[in-house]
Amino acid sequence: MVATTSGSREGWSSRTAFILAAVGSAVGLGNMWRFPAEAGENGGGAFVLFYIFCVLLIGLPVLLSEVLVGRHGQASAPESVRRVAADSGASKGWGIIGSMGVFAAFLILSFYCVVGGWVLYYIGVFAGDLFQTGLTGGAFEGRAASDIEGLLPGLFGNGGLMVGLNLGFLALTFFFVARGISSGIEWVAVYLMPLFFVLFLAITIYGAFTGNFGEAVSYLFTFDFSKLTGEVMLAAVGQAFFSLSLGVAGMMTYGAYASRETNLGKTSGIIASADTGVALLAGLAIFPIVFAAGLSASAGPGLMFASLPVAFQQMPFGSLIGLLFFIMIFFAALTSSVSLMEAPTAYTLEKFKLPRPVATAIVGVGAAVLGILSSLSFNDMAEFYPLGFIPLFAETNFFDTLDGITAKLFMPIGAILTCVFVGWIADARLIDDENGLDGALHQIWRALVRFVCPIVLTVILAFGLFG
Numbered sequence: 150m151v152a153t154t155s156g157s158r159e160g161w162s163s164r165t166a167f168i169l170a171a172v173g174s175a176v177g178l179g180n181m182w183r184f185p186a187e188a189g190e191n192g193g194g195a196f197v198l199f200y201i202f203c204v205l206l207i208g209l210p211v212l213l214s215e216v217l218v219g220r221h222g223q224a225s226a227p228e229s230v231r232r233v234a235a236d237s238g239a240s241k242g243w244g245i246i247g248s249m250g251v252f253a254a255f256l257i258l259s260f261y262c263v264v265g266g267w268v269l270y271y272i273g274v275f276a277g278d279l280f281q282t283g284l285t286g287g288a289f290e291g292r293a294a295s296d297i298e299g300l301l302p303g304l305f306g307n308g309g310l311m312v313g314l315n316l317g318f319l320a321l322t323f324f325f326v327a328r329g330i331s332s333g334i335e336w337v338a339v340y341l342m343p344l345f346f347v348l349f350l351a352i353t354i355y356g357a358f359t360g361n362f363g364e365a366v367s368y369l370f371t372f373d374f375s376k377l378t379g380e381v382m383l384a385a386v387g388q389a390f391f392s393l394s395l396g397v398a399g400m401m402t403y404g405a406y407a408s409r410e411t412n413l414g415k416t417s418g419i420i421a422s423a424d425t426g427v428a429l430l431a432g433l434a435i436f437p438i439v440f441a442a443g444l445s446a447s448a449g450p451g452l453m454f455a456s457l458p459v460a461f462q463q464m465p466f467g468s469l470i471g472l473l474f475f476i477m478i479f480f481a482a483l484t485s486s487v488s489l490m491e492a493p494t495a496y497t498l499e500k501f502k503l504p505r506p507v508a509t510a511i512v513g514v515g516a517a518v519l520g521i522l523s524s525l526s527f528n529d530m531a532e533f534y535p536l537g538f539i540p541l542f543a544e545t546n547f548f549d550t551l552d553g554i555t556a557k558l559f560m561p562i563g564a565i566l567t568c569v570f571v572g573w574i575a576d577a578r579l580i581d582d583e584n585g586l587d588g589a590l591h592q593i594w595r596a597l598v599r600f601v602c603p604i605v606l607t608v609i610l611a612f613g614l615f616g
């Protein structure tokens with residue numbers, strides 16, 4: 150038996166809307182903030198090339214697997230997996246893939262909104278600066294570079310402000326998710342993603358003419374094999390998953406709102422290309438500035454926030470460019486956070502038969518509690534290492550622990566299980582029917598999902614954790 154759409158469910162109004170929403174989910178802080186930070190901390194070129202390898206050979210096949218399960222199931226992620234299992238005569242226990250994903254999405258939502266809060270802060274700072282110093286000069290006229298780099302540590306030190314901004318960003322996310330698919334989530338994607346791309350292109354072109362481009366290119370694309378350790382590989386896979394929104398039910402949830410007419414193979418290709426393109430361009434936009442200003446590439450999470458504002462100081466129209474830059478990041482972040490919130494919301498709403506706003510509020514309160522702990526882990530609770538007994542997470546605060554366990558455990562494990570499920574357990578005809586691929590492409594995808602992805606992922610996971 151093949152499951153059919155339950156008539157009253159909301160869905161995307163068109164294929165374009167689906168693509169924009171899925172690209173909106175994929176493109177976010179992961180590309181602009183996490184990618185350069187991870188690349189810098191993991192040795193540059195070795196990380197970047199392995200990351201591209203992961204996107205093509207692992208990310209893309211897993212992406213297609215996830216949207217396919219969602220579209221067939223037409224429900225929240227756990228229920229979609231159960232329906233595919235039932236239609237394939239397999240155990241409904243496979244639904245655990247969806248449940249784990251929903252839980253991981255919820256964890257990510259909680260700390261994602263913390264970083265979203267930093268974006269709001271910088272919008273405020275640049276708006277204020279534009280107002281004070283006027284349009285034409287650089288940003289922060291007359292202030293020392295150390296002063297500007299101190300903005301982020303200053304924010305980190307202020308627990309109350311961190312919590313306030315965190316909750317502010319979460320509230321914005323809540324507002325759109327509570328409104329539903331077409332008038333909330335789709336609305337955000339359809340209006341904000343095109344604006345994002347316009348701003349992104351303008352700023353990258355501007356950056357290419359003003360920064361140290363050559364050094365950035367050689368840093369990002371010089372492959373030094375000796376730097377490719379197990380830990381670097383795990384970080385690269387984790388980044389590929391994080392950036393493509395994989396392994397955490399997000400893409401299954403969005404796939405469930407796609408219509409039968411949408412070609413999922415093609416759509417997955419578009420999503421992955423857009424996401425990877427933005428990540429690489431973001432690296433090429435951020436590192437020239439980092440090098441030109443003599444800053445360290447391995448600055449970690451603070452890289453984008455601490456270094457770019459220094460560069461905006463030297464640019465003509467710096468306050469305006471800075472303001473536009475952070476507005477652009479805000480758009481990208483919001484279209485991702487709504488997808489993170491939608492996965493657990495769709496589940497809560499379906500499971501407990503609640504009205505959407507109530508389900509969204511439940512998820513929101515939970516994310517607020519964890520978010521407050523993450524916000525405080527930069528100041529009052531900096532010495533709290535929740536998983537300190539595990540070597541990989543020794544001296545890792547609450548925020549970094551959530552980031553680490555989701556990207557380095559939940560996502561790869563979720564992806565391995567998804568591949569085994571789609572490649573080996575689910576009925577092959579059902580899968581062929583959904584994936585929109587034919588001929589050689591279909592064979593390649595199937596081989597990747599059945600053999601390459603699960604094996605490579607298991608090896609990388611083992612090396613990264615125990616190697």
Ligand code: PHE
Pocket residue numbers: 174175176177178179180254257390391392393394395397399485486488489
């Ligand atoms: N892909 C998003 C980003 O790069 C983050 C995300 C992860 C969104 C997982 C949904 C699910 O910012």
